[in-house]
Amino acid sequence: MATITYREAVVRALAEEMDRDSDVIFFGEDVGKAGGVFKVTPGLYERFGPARVRDTPISENAIVGAGVGAAVTGLRPVIELMFADFAAVTLDQIVNQAAKMRYMSGGQIKVPLTIRAAQGGGAGFASQHSQCCETWFMHAPGLKVVVPSNPADVLGLLKSAIRDDNPVVFLEHKVQYTEKGEVPDHTEHVVPLGVANIVRRGDAVTIVATQRMIGVAQQAADELSGEGITCEIIDPRTLVPLDMATIIRSVQKTGHLVTVEEAVHAGGWGSEVATRVTDEAIWSLEGPVVRVTLGAGIIPFSEPLEHHLIPHKARVIAAVKRTLAV
Amino acid sequence: MATITYREAVVRALAEEMDRDSDVIFFGEDVGKAGGVFKVTPGLYERFGPARVRDTPISENAIVGAGVGAAVTGLRPVIELMFADFAAVTLDQIVNQAAKMRYMSGGQIKVPLTIRAAQGGGAGFASQHSQCCETWFMHAPGLKVVVPSNPADVLGLLKSAIRDDNPVVFLEHKVQYTEKGEVPDHTEHVVPLGVANIVRRGDAVTIVATQRMIGVAQQAADELSGEGITCEIIDPRTLVPLDMATIIRSVQKTGHLVTVEEAVHAGGWGSEVATRVTDEAIWSLEGPVVRVTLGAGIIPFSEPLEHHLIPHKARVIAAVKRTLAV
Amino acid sequence: MSEPLSAAMRQQMLQRMIEIREIEGRIQELFLENVIRGTTHLCDGQEAVSVGMAAVVDAAHGDTVTCTYRGHGHALALGLTMRSMVAEMMGKVSGCCKGKGGSMHLTDMPNGLIGTFAVVGAGLPVTNGAALTAQTKGTGALALGIFGDGTPNIGAWHEAVNLAAVWKLPSIFLCENNLYGEYSPYADTAPVENVADRACAYGIPGVIVDGQDAEAVYAAVKTAADRARAGDGPTLIEAKTYRYRGHSRTDPAAYRPEGELDAWLQRDPINILAARMIADGQITQAAVDGLKAQAATDAQAAIDWALAQPHPPLDAVHEDIWV
């Protein structure tokens, strides 16, 4: 086991898969010579050369489209959109083309494309560089959506994403790039898409959280355990496919569900988890399902405002207490 | 009272507001000389002239951006995106710019822009011309989202949208263009944004539906009434703002909630309605909340497949019976 | 036009154009009879572009094509069968896309057709991706993207042509300038006289060709193909052509000036090639008429076959979404 950062896990997964399969190529804005604006992909250009690692113009439609076309014709491209917010300039290529081409073609085509992007707030990047954008992609069947929360999952899930024959949107949380964690030393650490991780065991309430919100949930759980309330924390790891079985089993045990997400309330993944539970397991619920989200918020620049808006420990504790009615 | 079509209500609202306020202008692809590809806006070009009614190049980013810039500087533009699916080529201008500019500017700016688009399936337009796209817009605070279901609401809500000082996304259901309904004769039929319409009264179950799904819900309710099950059907009319008070009051009475929407399950508006109810009124629920949606579906061309995928009477009846456990 | 093509190639082009013309007419009828639903975008008048282009594309060696919803002619020219196409438009399981795509979404990978894209401009970035595969793997294949005269106004078009130029991709951008984007005349929505004039912004060749002359289209595409395969990058080709019918469905095309259609009918691509072949002693008028009669028979057979095919089973609606 080595300890590496979330950031290092990205480049390791890329390098391992590019080593393993010469059809894997990688391109995006300043990802090559400069190693990425978040310094996530250094060394790949030097190692795999200018044909397989390319810097692009600022042309997100052309980038995603090139990924789609290359994937359809036999490569296995990984592309980077830098900030996930920029997916909005090329959403058509992602949700209308990449996601639907297999279906529209009656299964003639497959699109083994991985789209990486950095999302998430907390770093003072203001409203257009801080969003969590899972909803855009979850709402488009045909895509898979991956939201890794730690270095081992980044490594194992990105490798799975690259090997997957579907278009996969792989969302990295930019504030987590410096977080460290242990990863196996061998080159076959593959985490399957669609299997949730039970991060913490508990009986009183099920908390479903992703990425940076896992840490927030942990803080809340630590404090609540002092009051004798034990929380079960589940990290779905991938939002499509979504491992509802694990979540429902947990809710059947705890009787209470809180979701913690760093996205806007309406349409967020929390509502999907919550409604699936209320549909499939309502009789297990012993209290309201409470979502902790950005509400109808836009991410502000100002530090105290940003920290106030993004779910934090106190809000998670309040949510847990509300569902438990304590 | 005159009887007009859903389509005619659009052009009447536009004409009345353009008459009333010279700051209202209208542009989009082939909306002027040709009167729109759905023949929704004939006569405006002739009546208001080429300065106020303009045909544009096929440049959705330029169209929305021009709307934003014009709105910020004193006009009250209405723009058309033709098929709502095309919003994906310009989502950035809608959700990152129009929606956030007021916030980012600390309230210096307002964006009185109305974006019209035709959405919805059932007409054999296949996967890229049939989607219901509300989720993209609901997930972007700063926007309002309007989904009219009948001619009177088209007229009254579009007038409200144009008069509103926020960016409003006004989604017309293309299959409803030929539907007829009564509208008042005077020119001040204004329906406020954020007030739901109770379409049908009932005690057994609350069905929330929009646009074409209201008709489907009515068919189901007719049949169910034969079995002694009376349905209350609520048309929220606008998804942002969302009149939860009316919905919750109804659920408190019926104890059961079914949502019927013509969109993909994950992230759809049904999940927002459902989770708000389970959060705010869970103790009123006497059965699971059941959503009727496209599931994880992509709209196919083939007629029987398309009709199978889009919610229809039998599926609504099944949903009602499931929540009622009958 | 450079040197004339072989009699056999001419014959094949002529026959295919006749077939396309015939089936488009039948499709329009079927649409009006409600046998084909949704929408259609027919290409009568533009057949020379389809067959000129297709004569260059070598799917067996990896060449690929993307085009627009106005794609029936291109699909047939590349080799899709009438049966498979008509069944697709009827939503039948035997259609090339199992009935899931319909008129606007034809894919035929064995013949190199990645798709007929229904969002304006969306196919061109994808074309670059196919060209990228060819470049990365060194296959010598090319990727050809077809679009209309209204399309250069959209951002995706610009980004695609630009990226192909910067990366010297083996892409060919082939415009069918049929004078209108929906109901708008080209000049109302574009700031330059010719689509090819835009090539200057990308430092690539911009070529104008007579889109009614299949051999001229072939020659222009062939030159671009040689350039692409040699690693010299993309070419923008503008074929001046005309659609005889309205934009889609029941559009009567009332926005067209009096006499315009008649003038273009004088330069019909089928007649042009047939006359040239007759003059060169390669075919007789009777043989041309025979090709037309055969096309009508084939079209009817394809339609009858497609009508008899079943719709997909309802469960199919949830298949083919994920691998």
Add this chain to the structure above:
Amino acid sequence: MSEPLSAAMRQQMLQRMIEIREIEGRIQELFLENVIRGTTHLCDGQEAVSVGMAAVVDAAHGDTVTCTYRGHGHALALGLTMRSMVAEMMGKVSGCCKGKGGSMHLTDMPNGLIGTFAVVGAGLPVTNGAALTAQTKGTGALALGIFGDGTPNIGAWHEAVNLAAVWKLPSIFLCENNLYGEYSPYADTAPVENVADRACAYGIPGVIVDGQDAEAVYAAVKTAADRARAGDGPTLIEAKTYRYRGHSRTDPAAYRPEGELDAWLQRDPINILAARMIADGQITQAAVDGLKAQAATDAQAAIDWALAQPHPPLDAVHEDIWV
């Protein structure tokens, strides 16, 4: 360069450039000290573009500007106060956007600044909208959009320039070609030598100007402004300039060839204008030094003031979303 500007105008341009240079340096320090968080994109070296442009813009008569996240210089040149800007970058309630925008999102409507757009290309369609208001209302106002050399690669740029050309909008598209888009040299991502070369695709004038010479920038923008106000449509202007620092934050700009920065420092916009004014007897070196000292004092005062301002109340996070 056309005829020289008045001494008073030159003096104002010089002073404003000195102020911009001073505050950008201080902002970088504050960023490194963590007093300013997030990111910053500084414009040292590009000040002549800001002041040359701003000297043409007449906000009182409705002229408006959009620019990029590299917008501090433009905002100050247009009239935003140092205080208001620095407070914004510190997230204080007294900032021009109440702390909600930050360094990348400055809006200052009283001075005509609609916004400093953080998504590449996104400001230019909006600029057209402001131009459309002017055209529709016949106000004679213009709308000016500023962007970098990497921006012409994105679709929104293309659509905006194209629409302005088709509608003959009173828009001006002003490129700051500072040789790099992030870490990529211009030539690595663009197929033509100059950004202005792209004007041919839109049938509009494409003008190259020395971006280190404030008076030359002024003259080029003025010509474009006259054209716009006369109803003759948009102009594309490319100002050749250079950013002394890295792209953002702590970028050391290691990708720049040895000696490049030094060469550009020889053509410093402040020095160029100051030397010209000294030569023309309009200012002394001592007075220039005095301006610099004053700017330093003013910057310090603005920073001290901003530091003393409160953050917004927490409830403010949910205000200003809907009207």
